[in-house]
Structures are given as C-alpha cells and as structure tokens.
Amino acid sequence: MEMLKMLKTRRTIRKFTEQKVEREKLEKIAEAGLYAPNAGGGQGAKIIMIEDFDLIRKIGIYNANCENRNWNGRKVNDDQPSIIDDLTIVNGFYDCQALAIVCIPKERYNMVNGIGTGFTCLENMVMEAYFLGVDSCIVGRAEATFKIPEMQEMYQTWGVDESYQPLMFLCMGYIRGNYPKAKPRKENRVLFVK
Ligand SMILES: Cc1cc2nc3c(=O)[nH]c(=O)nc-3n(C[C@H](O)[C@H](O)[C@H](O)COP(=O)(O)O)c2cc1C
Secondary structure, eight states: OOHHHHHHHOOBOOOBOSOOOOHHHHHHHHHHHHTSOOGGGOOOOEEEEEOOHHHHHHHHHHHHTSSOOOOTTOOSOSSSOOTTTOTTOOOTTTTOSEEEEEEEEGGGTTSHHHHHHHHHHHHHHHHHHHHTTOEEEEEOOHHHHTTSHHHHHHHHHTTOOTTEEEEEEEEEEOBSSOOOOOOOOOSSOOOOOO
16 A cells, blocks of 8 residues: 555554454564654664553553543544543553553653654554554553552563653554544645745
C-alpha cells in the first residue's frame, strides 16, 4: 500500500481478539521504533516489550484508574470506545496481547526534544505494526501509572536502566470486529505561505 494511503487508513483499535502477536512481528515493530528520527542523533528512546497477557492486564488496570476518567461528556470514539467513553472498561490496555512501553531519559522528560524522540519512536512502531497487519492503540498516563508504589517496585525488577522513565504505551493485538473508518478531518489546518 502506498504510504499516504496507509497513514490515512490506519485507525486506533481498542477491541482485540485473543490471538497473540507473533514474536517476529514484535521484533520488527521494535526495530522500526529504533530507526525513528531522534533529537540530536542521540537515539534517546528505549522500548520495553511485554507479551505476558496477565502482566499487561495488571498494569492496564492500574493505568485505567490512575487519573480522572470523567471528561464531562466529551467522547473519544463510539466504534472503538476508550476508557473515557465506556466506564465499565477495567483495563486501560483494552485486553491487548502485547504491550510496548516507550521510555526516555529522565533528564529529558520535560523537554520537547526528549518527548518528541519518544513519540517519533512510538509512531514508527504504530505504522510498522499496521504494515504487518497488527492493530494498535497509543495509551498515555505512563508517568502516573509508574508512580504507583507497586509499579515502581515492578519496574525495578525488570532490569531497565533506571535513568530512563516510561513515556507512553503501545497496545498491540488483532482487531475483533470491523475496521473503523477515519473521522473527517477538521478544516483549515494547513496554511501555505507564499
Ligand atoms: C498522545 C496520545 C495519547 C493517547 N492516549 C490514549 C489513551 O490514553 N487511551 C486511548 O484509548 N487512546 C489514546 N490515544 C489514541 C487516540 O484517542 C486516537 O489516536 C484518536 O482518537 C484518533 O483516532 P485514530 O488514531 O483512529 O485516528 C492517544 C493518542 C495520542 C496521540
């Protein structure tokens, strides 16, 4: 598929089947993240991959409950409801089968270039996943999730470089049900200056 078509047809998926994501695909998705543009050529992002469904669910339940879920009636998506749309969803990772955690250096956590480097990595992973037929959903609240004492303890047992901090999550799996269409784009968001 041509690149622009891929970018336009990819959607965030939150309803997953029980099918595992193959290890070879997860390796390619992570590799795509490693080749993303990165501030100052510093290759500042690190990726933690988790394939254990029960562990992902455990972290996802913390994630769903670490910040306010009530957005005063504001909706995210009816086709693929988020934890904001459907307050009965208990797992902030939507029972996905694989989870990537993109981490950046703590010292750059509040710097646009540090955050940007995490996000370019994440977006490369999203698009490689889509290319491979793997569906995904970016999920936030990483800082709040890893502030929970049990999560801090767990993080230390993973052997991650402690100068790095989780920035964002990427839920991965295979869609259950029909693939959604894009919402129309808001107008007047591009300006060419002569
Ligand atoms: C920075 C960022 C944070 C996001 N956080 C969440 C999240 O915490 N939970 C969630 O279900 N979706 C999250 N999403 C997914 C967006 O809701 C989704 O991209 C948006 O509704 C547009 O839908 P589309 O990706 O299908 O075009 C996030 C996306 C981005 C870019």
